[in-house]
Amino acid sequence: xxxxxxxxxxxxxxxxxxxxxxxxxxxxxxxxxxxxxxxxxxxxxxxxxxxxxxxxxxxxxxxxxxxxxxxxxxxxxxxxxxxxxxxxxxxxxxxxxxxxxxxxxxxxxxxxxxxxxxxxxxxxxxxxxxxxxxxxxxxxxxxxxxxxxxxxxxxxxxxxxxxxxxxxxxxxxxxxxxxxxxxxxxxxxxxxxxxxxxxxxxxxxxxxxxxxxxxxxxxxxxxxxxxxxxxxxxxxxxxxxxxxxxxxxxxxxxxxxxxxxxxxxxxxxxxxxxxxxxxxxxxxxxxxxxxxxxxxxxxxxxxxxxxxxxxxxxxxxxxxxxxxxxxxxxxxxxxxxxxxxxxxxxxxxxxxxxxxxxxxxxxxxxxxxxxxxxxxxxxxxxxxxxxxxxxxxxxxxxxxxxxxxxxxxxxxxxxxxxxxxxxxxxxxxxxxxxxxxxxxxxxxxxxxxxxxxxxxxxxxxxxxxxxxxxxxxxxxxxxxxxxxxxxxxxxxxxxxxxxxxxxxxxxxxxxxxxxxxxxxxxxxxxxxxxxxxxxxxxxxxxxxxxxxxxxxxxxxxxxxxxxxxxxxxxxxxxxxxxxxxxxxxxxxxxxxxxxxxxxxxxxxxxxxxxxxxxxxxxxxxxxxxxxxxxxxxxxxxxxxxxxxxxxxxxxxxxxxxxxxxxxxxxxxxxxxxxxxxxxxxxxxxxxxxxxxxxxxxxxxxxxxxxxxxxxxxxxxxxxxxxxxxxxxxxxxxxxxxxxxxxxxxxxxxxxxxxxxxxxxxxxxxxxxxxxxxxxxxxxxxxxxxxxxxxxxxxxxxxx
Ligand SMILES: *[C@@H]1O[C@H](CO)[C@@H](O)[C@H](O)[C@H]1NC(C)=O
Ligand SMILES: *[C@@H]1O[C@H](CO)[C@@H](O)[C@H](O)[C@H]1NC(C)=O
Ligand SMILES: *[C@@H]1O[C@H](CO)[C@@H](O)[C@H](O)[C@H]1NC(C)=O
Ligand SMILES: *[C@@H]1O[C@H](CO)[C@@H](O)[C@H](O)[C@H]1NC(C)=O
Ligand SMILES: *[C@@H]1O[C@H](CO)[C@@H](O)[C@H](O)[C@H]1NC(C)=O
Ligand SMILES: *[C@@H]1O[C@H](CO)[C@@H](O)[C@H](O)[C@H]1NC(C)=O
Ligand SMILES: *[C@@H]1O[C@H](CO)[C@@H](O)[C@H](O)[C@H]1NC(C)=O
Ligand SMILES: *[C@@H]1O[C@H](CO)[C@@H](O)[C@H](O)[C@H]1NC(C)=O
Ligand SMILES: *[C@@H]1O[C@H](CO)[C@@H](O)[C@H](O)[C@H]1NC(C)=O
Ligand SMILES: *[C@@H]1O[C@H](CO)[C@@H](O)[C@H](O)[C@H]1NC(C)=O
Ligand SMILES: *[C@@H]1O[C@H](CO)[C@@H](O)[C@H](O)[C@H]1NC(C)=O
Ligand SMILES: *[C@@H]1O[C@H](CO)[C@@H](O)[C@H](O)[C@H]1NC(C)=O
Numbered sequence: 196x197x198x199x200x201x202x203x204x205x206x207x208x209x210x211x212x213x214x215x216x217x218x219x220x221x222x223x224x225x226x227x228x229x230x231x232x233x234x235x236x237x238x239x240x241x242x243x244x245x246x247x248x249x250x251x252x253x254x255x256x257x258x259x260x261x262x263x264x265x266x267x268x269x270x271x272x273x274x275x276x277x278x279x280x281x282x283x284x285x286x287x288x289x290x291x292x293x294x295x296x297x298x299x300x301x302x303x304x305x306x307x308x309x310x311x312x313x314x315x316x317x318x319x320x321x322x323x324x325x326x327x328x329x330x331x332x333x334x335x336x337x338x339x340x341x342x343x344x345x346x347x348x349x350x351x352x353x354x355x356x357x358x359x360x361x362x363x364x365x366x367x368x369x370x371x372x373x374x375x376x377x378x379x380x381x382x383x384x385x386x387x388x389x390x391x392x393x394x395x396x397x398x399x400x401x402x403x404x405x406x407x408x409x410x411x412x413x414x415x416x417x418x419x420x421x422x423x424x425x426x427x428x429x430x431x432x433x434x435x436x437x438x439x440x441x442x443x444x445x446x447x448x449x450x451x452x453x454x455x456x457x458x459x460x461x462x463x464x465x466x467x468x469x470x471x472x473x474x475x476x477x478x479x480x481x482x483x484x485x486x487x488x489x490x491x492x493x494x495x496x497x498x499x500x501x502x503x504x505x506x507x508x509x510x511x512x513x514x515x516x517x518x519x520x521x522x523x524x525x526x527x528x529x530x531x532x533x534x535x536x537x538x539x540x541x542x543x544x545x546x547x548x549x550x551x552x553x554x555x556x557x558x559x560x561x562x563x564x565x566x567x568x569x570x571x572x573x574x575x576x577x578x579x580x581x582x583x584x585x586x587x588x589x590x591x592x593x594x595x596x597x598x599x600x601x602x603x604x605x606x607x608x609x610x611x612x613x614x615x616x617x618x619x620x621x622x623x624x625x626x627x628x629x630x631x632x633x634x635x636x637x638x639x640x641x642x643x644x645x646x647x648x649x650x651x652x653x654x655x656x657x658x659x660x661x662x663x664x665x666x667x668x669x670x671x672x673x674x675x676x677x678x679x680x681x682x683x684x685x686x687x688x689x690x691x692x693x694x695x696x697x698x699x700x701x702x703x704x705x706x707x708x709x710x711x712x713x714x715x716x717x718x719x720x721x722x723x724x725x726x727x728x729x730x731x732x733x734x735x736x737x738x739x740x741x742x743x744x745x746x747x748x749x750x751x752x753x754x755x756x757x758x759x760x761x762x763x764x765x766x767x768x769x770x771x772x773x774x775x776x777x778x779x780x781x782x783x784x785x786x787x788x789x790x791x792x793x794x795x796x797x798x799x800x801x802x803x804x805x806x807x808x809x810x811x812x813x814x815x816x817x818x819x820x821x822x823x824x825x826x827x828x829x830x831x832x833x834x835x836x837x838x839x840x841x842x843x844x845x846x847x848x849x850x851x852x853x854x855x856x857x858x859x860x861x862x863x864x865x866x867x868x869x870x871x872x873x874x875x876x877x878x879x880x881x882x883x884x885x886x887x888x889x890x891x892x893x894x895x896x897x898x899x900x901x902x903x904x905x906x907x908x909x910x911x912x913x914x915x916x917x918x919x920x921x922x923x924x925x926x927x928x929x930x931x932x933x934x935x936x937x938x939x940x941x942x943x944x945x946x947x948x949x950x951x952x953x954x955x956x957x958x959x960x961x962x963x964x965x966x967x968x969x970x971x972x973x974x975x976x977x978x979x980x981x982x983x984x985x986x987x988x989x990x991x992x993x994x
Contacts, residue, residue, distance in 0.1 A: 226298055226379035227419070232372045233261040233280035244274060245413045252282060252375070255292045257591060259284040262371070264313020268342055278311040278344055283371035284362055289327075289604045291361040291596040292375060300356050302379055305418060307348040308360065309374040314341040322368020327361040329354075330600035331568040334394065336362075336370075344373075346421070348395040349566065350385045355575055357582075359596040363604075378419045384448050385485070385563070386529055393483055393563035399425045401460045401557050402435075415452035422455055422559070430460040430469060434491040434556060436520070444489055445521040451559060456489045456522055459558040462545075468502075469555050472542040473535075473562075481532025481565040482541060486525045487558050490517040500553035505544040506533050514548050517556060532565050573599040573611070574618040580641035581609070581621060588631045612644060620644035628652035754808035757873070761803060761880045761911075768913050769812065772963070774877040775927070775956045777814040781806055782949035784816040785870060789863045789945050797861060801869035802850045802883075803876050849883035849892065854939050864939035867948065871934025878927060880911035894935050897928070920962050923955050930955075 231240075231249040239250045259282040263269075272278045284290040296302065306328065312321050321338035326347065334347045358377070362370035387393050400411065403424035413419035436443070441453045462469040476482070486504070494500060503513030504525065511533075512525045527533060535541050545555035572578070581598045584590065592607045599611035599619035610623035622644050631653040639648065648671075691697070699711035754760070757777065760769050769777070781801070788796040798816065807817045846852075850872045852865035872883055875893045883893045890896045900909050910916075910924055930951050936942045943951075 226296070226302075226377075228294060228296055228375075228377040230255060230292070230375040231277050231280065232374060233263070233282040235261070240276070242276065245419075247413060247419070249277060249374075252292065255294055255375075256282070256290065257595065258287060258290045262315040264311060264315050265317075265341075268311070268313035271342060272311065272344075275344075277309065277374040278313070281311070281313075281315060281371045281373040283315065283369050284364070285369050287364070287593055287595075289361050289363050289593070289596060290370065291327075291359045292372075293595070294358045294360075294377065295356055296353070296358065296377060296379075298379055300353055303350065303352045303382055303385070304358075305348060305350050305378040305380055305420065306358075306360070307346060307374075307376045307378075307421075308336075308372055309344060309346045309376075310336055310338060310371065311344040311373050312338045312341050312371070315371070316369070320368055322370060323365065324367065324370035325363040325365055327359070327363060327596070327601075328392070329359050329568070330570040330572050330597045331566070333360075333566070335365075338368075348421075349392050350380065350387075350395075350563070351392040351568070355572060355578070357578075361596045361604075376419070380418055381448055387483070387565065388529060390567065390569050392566045392568050394566045396482065396562040396564050398422055398559075398561045400455045400458075400559050401425055402430075402458045403455075411452065411454060415454050417450050417452075420561075422452070427460075430462055434459045434461055436491050438520075443520060447522045447524055449485070449487065449522065449524045451487050451522055451524075455559050456487065457491065459489070459491055459556045461556045462554040464554060467547045467551075467554050469545040469557065470542060472540055474538075474540050476535040476539045476541055477564075478535050478537065478539050481534060483527040483532045483563040483565060484511070484525075484543070485527075485561040485563070487560065488515060488517040488523045488525070488556065489521055489558055490519040490556070492553075493519055494553065498552045499550060500556060501548045501551040502545050502555035503548060505542075505546060507536055507540075507542055511543075515545075515555075570600055571618045572597050574620050577619075577621045577642055577644070580638050581606070581624075583636070583638045584624070584626075587633070587636055588626070588629070590626075590629065623648075625649040626653065631655055754810060754812060756804045757806035757808060757814065758803035758876075760808065761876055762882070763880075763913075769877075771914055771919055771924075772956070772959055773812050775952060775959060777806070777808070777812070778874055778877055778927075779949060779952045779956060780814040781816055781870065781873065782945055782952055785866050786945040786949050789866070795863065797863055798866050798869075799846055799861070800850075801866050801873060802847050803873050806873065852939065853937060862939060863945065864942045867934050867942045867945060868936075868939075870945070870948065871931045871942070874927065874931035874934060878911065878924065878931065879909055880913065897932070901928070901932075920959065923958050923962070926955050926958075927952070 227247060229247050229249045230252045232252045234249075234251045236253045237251055239248060241248045262281050262283050264279060264281065269279050296304070308326060319341065321340055323335065323337045326333045326336050328349060328351060333349055336345060336347065338345055360375060362372060364370050385393055398420060400422040403411075403426070411422040411424070416422065436457045438444070438457060444453055444456045446456075460469070484506070490500060499516070501514045501516050504511040504515060505513075511527075515523075515525065517523055533541060545557060547555060573581075578598055581594075585594050593604075594606045596604065598606045598609055598621060599613070602611070602613060602619075605611055608625040609621055611619045612622045613619050621642050624639075624642065624645060627649045628651070631650070633655065635650065635655050639645070693712040695713075755765075759765050760767070785798060785801065788798055801816070805817055806814050808814055846855075846865075846869070850869040852868040855861050855865045855868075872893060875881075875897055876883060879893065879897065881893055881896065885891050885896075890899050897909055900906070906921065906925060906928070907916075909928060910919065930943075930948060933941070933943050934948060
């Protein structure tokens, strides 16, 4: 058994770059990008060993300082010039290299970064920092000491025309980089899941003709992969061909170098199997294996070499019969990388089949770790426009890498909108006080989501381009809803800023407080620790979710609350149909709280001032300040046949369930009562309580009218009678009176109320549209009135 400890990977990653160009042959170098960081501006040279041409890094980065490693370390790396110099980044948190490779987006690249500290700063403090590829974390670079080089490699399909490689200071020393290399690969090799890349864990050449520990690369390897040779006394003998012609082994698309394929290890005859394992692996990572085989001994007619490959006891592939002098690559399925076992170990077995007369053999192996690259880059149109701004004005600031992502590194002066469904968009650009000269460029108009553009304090000349002033007319002033209508992620620190450290509490209740906040000039209500989301409850503008802190920011409803529309303080009169729709919206919102939330939620403060209307007069239920989460089923206590909890009475006079008031026993039917009161308000437009009149509560007032058979005068006098069908009004009054029944058991469930109200709406629409349209409308209403709980599935789930 052969045990690969972590150090074996380390041998590769930190291996000495001594090359053995045994069978050098001309190769296509096109597409190689080789950057020697920190050499003098504009210089270039050809590496003697590999023949690869290295460029200085000045055209790829704007920051950092050129440094040299100390002479002693340089002497140790006599043949590896790329490590002699480096660029360090003492300023700023994120510093980037930006490359625009000619092959453009969609190209698969092997991207490799190398680091040798060499005590360049005489501080003897080897740093640790993060490396990003685009907007995603590629690796954490931990430099061990002054003399060990560190190399990290990833196979990545670039999704945009620009590649950003960024070094991020994490407070553990000054980031630096020695060498950066990009090698284009064929599309059809090392294929992985969309949205992920393969980071190299180890790449091994099993047995080798050479004696020293060494690394083999270009020109032997056309892709310039670095191969570390692996020598062990455990497996003997190793096989080798006596061939010398580079083309004597047929290659597949993986193009393994002849010098690697013409040697292999086999097990010795005493075992007939080979196994090797890696310990201390991350148990959460997915490992992708690429194993390369070629038969090197021409088998006799009575001989077979046939074996199965097992990984962690599962058959990985088999049987394998390596072809004579022909490269055969066996690799993990795209969809399923291998996981380490619970102890963090992966074991690979090559076991002979029963009929095999020869032991197993292996020539080379590569192991990669799957890296999710799921962060979205800024919308490319926006990114292109802002890069144009940057070059037109020669802006330096911290404008490096992706403009909006990761969110923590948004460019100074930009505000972006983040939405998990779309790439980030730039919504605000502040270029004030930059001494910018020249004219205002038209391409700013390409920032189609821009709502704030600040160019004060500059020396810009000429008129504002037409496209921009048009845009300004259309968007900048008018619709201030465009920020708040889109969902956004907020960090906890942003939440602190928005609420001014939770300064003002707007409401407080059973499961969280509601705070006052100011989001980019918009007043918002912010609540922590509530996870409710439904179309008919005020929607989230965003939320913050950082482990223990979960915050929600509610949208601002432009038309204000329902009461103001009923009391006559607004010019428009809600039509009867509007009122039915509002009632349905609220009924559904409550139904969701009662039945759709686990545990169920009792709102406890349903009232017309808590019902908010948007510009289309659609209603949502707001203010969860006093809401109460129902305890688990088992914790409920039974009171007169219903389930409830005992609480201190909360709520608003006039809407308060008398049974709850008397007993302190709360259940969903308390909300039904309050809803019934709101429904009466919708019908009558009367205040809930009036001091002047005898029957001063709306319920008493309606009851007395009903007792006198005076249905006609119950309805809001502002509604034109000729448009109203008395039957439907009558039915609606019936529903509301059932809701405000004295005993909770007599009140219908919210789901029943919603169904009945939809019935009223359907009747109303049928009546209004005459017979021709009746059918289609009916169909529409049917759609609305389908199984109510399914509306949950139509809206994003609570987070
Ligand atoms: C990956 O993306 C490519 C191009 O966008 C697409 O053709 C392919 O079907 C995707 N593959 C999977 C497994 O989603
Ligand atoms: C054969 O392998 C075993 C362990 O697998 C090892 O102990 C032994 O020395 C090997 N024999 C030879 C001849 O290499
Ligand atoms: C295993 O990994 C942990 C953390 O990565 C490290 O601290 C520990 O030294 C490793 N153990 C061995 C035996 O390599
Ligand atoms: C295979 O055949 C050769 C002769 O052609 C013979 O010497 C050898 O013993 C045979 N091996 C086996 C395993 O039968
Ligand atoms: C492979 O062979 C070895 C030795 O015979 C055995 O211990 C092991 O269980 C086999 N592995 C599998 C997966 O069959
Ligand atoms: C092994 O060889 C025998 C005889 O040729 C054959 O019958 C048997 O199916 C083979 N077994 C396997 C697993 O291939
Ligand atoms: C980026 O923005 C442009 C212009 O607004 C738009 O047409 C394009 O669809 C956006 N791209 C993506 C991927 O959303
Ligand atoms: C620009 O300068 C003016 C005047 O000095 C100052 O009031 C304003 O705050 C500055 N704006 C920014 C973004 O620094
Ligand atoms: C604008 O230009 C004038 C003359 O070139 C100069 O005096 C002034 O300082 C500049 N203002 C800014 C804000 O750069
Ligand atoms: C802007 O200013 C720079 C130097 O201050 C000058 O070189 C350049 O010509 C100016 N551009 C315009 C368009 O005036
Ligand atoms: C409330 O939900 C219903 C269906 O669930 C939907 O038709 C209606 O538009 C929603 N109201 C608002 C204001 O979103
Ligand atoms: C609602 O739909 C669910 C799932 O489709 C079903 O189980 C349930 O019985 C339905 N309820 C009603 C009242 O139709």
